[in-house]
Amino acid sequence: MREFEPLVLLAVPESDCHVVACKLLELYLKKHGYRVMNLGVTTPSSEIADAVARLRPIAVFISGQNGHALSDLSGLKDELAIRACSVPLFIGGKVTLGPVSDADEVQARFAEIGFTVLQSFNDAREALRKLVPPAHGARLPEAV
Numbered sequence: 836m837r838e839f840e841p842l843v844l845l846a847v848p849e850s851d852c853h854v855v856a857c858k859l860l861e862l863y864l865k866k867h868g869y870r871v872m873n874l875g876v877t878t879p880s881s882e883i884a885d886a887v888a889r890l891r892p893i894a895v896f897i898s899g900q901n902g903h904a905l906s907d908l909s910g911l912k913d914e915l916a917i918r919a920c921s922v923p924l925f926i927g928g929k930v931t932l933g934p935v936s937d938a939d940e941v942q943a944r945f946a947e948i949g950f951t952v953l954q955s956f957n958d959a960r961e962a963l964r965k966l967v968p969p970a971h972g973a974r975l976p977e978a979v
């Protein structure tokens with residue numbers, strides 16, 4: 836049994852004030868045994884990168900709702916590289932402006948800036964399970 840569960844970092848992009856989905860994702864992942872640090876809404880990429888460097892999460896999940904995630908997050912890969920950090924990056928929500936006409940195109944655009952697009956909270960859990968399975972029965976410390 837591990838003493839501490841792995842940490843997952845959550846955030847909403849810099850221009851985006853939609854708080855609900857990110858908070859729900861936090862509660863969902865905690866319920867499923869992960870420690871979660873939620874940086875909350877309107878978080879600049881530099882702050883996300885600083886948190887990755889400081890806390891060394893196993894993954895970063897972004898909830899984007901206002902449709903501007905692609906431009907908001909376009910610098911994150913470089914911000915991480917400056918800090919010599921590498922971490923799997925995932926995003927979900929309403930990640931584009933308007934309805935999605937071609938999901939593969941959206942996936943490809945986000946892949947260019949280092950992200951995998953996920954649809955549901957369950958997808959997030961599956962992605963995490965592939966990285967580090969939660970240790971069932973472990974006593975969970977409070978989020979940092």
Ligand code: B12
Pocket residue numbers: 850851852853854855856857859860896897898899900901902903925926927928929930931932933934953954955956958959
């Ligand atoms: C509430 C709301 C607001 C509130 C936000 C209050 C707050 N602080 O949270 C207010 C009124 C402030 C607001 C403002 C704006 N909003 Co608004 N808002 C909404 C609304 C009605 C609900 C969003 C919400 O909380 N949903 C609840 C969550 C839980 O549900 P969900 O979004 O479906 O989330 C699910 C999935 O998306 C997914 N998911 C979400 N995040 C993640 C993350 C990961 C990692 C994964 C795996 C999955 C995942 O799982 C969730 C659960 O199933 C939506 C319309 C709608 N009905 O969705 C518009 C909406 C998001 N807003 C929109 C817009 C345009 C704006 C404004 C730009 C409007 C304006 N002109 O000012 C501003 C933007 C302000 C800003 N800086 O971001 C658009 C976005 C359009 C787009 N993306 O193409 C929407 C879709 C409305 C619309 N149909 O046009 N908004």
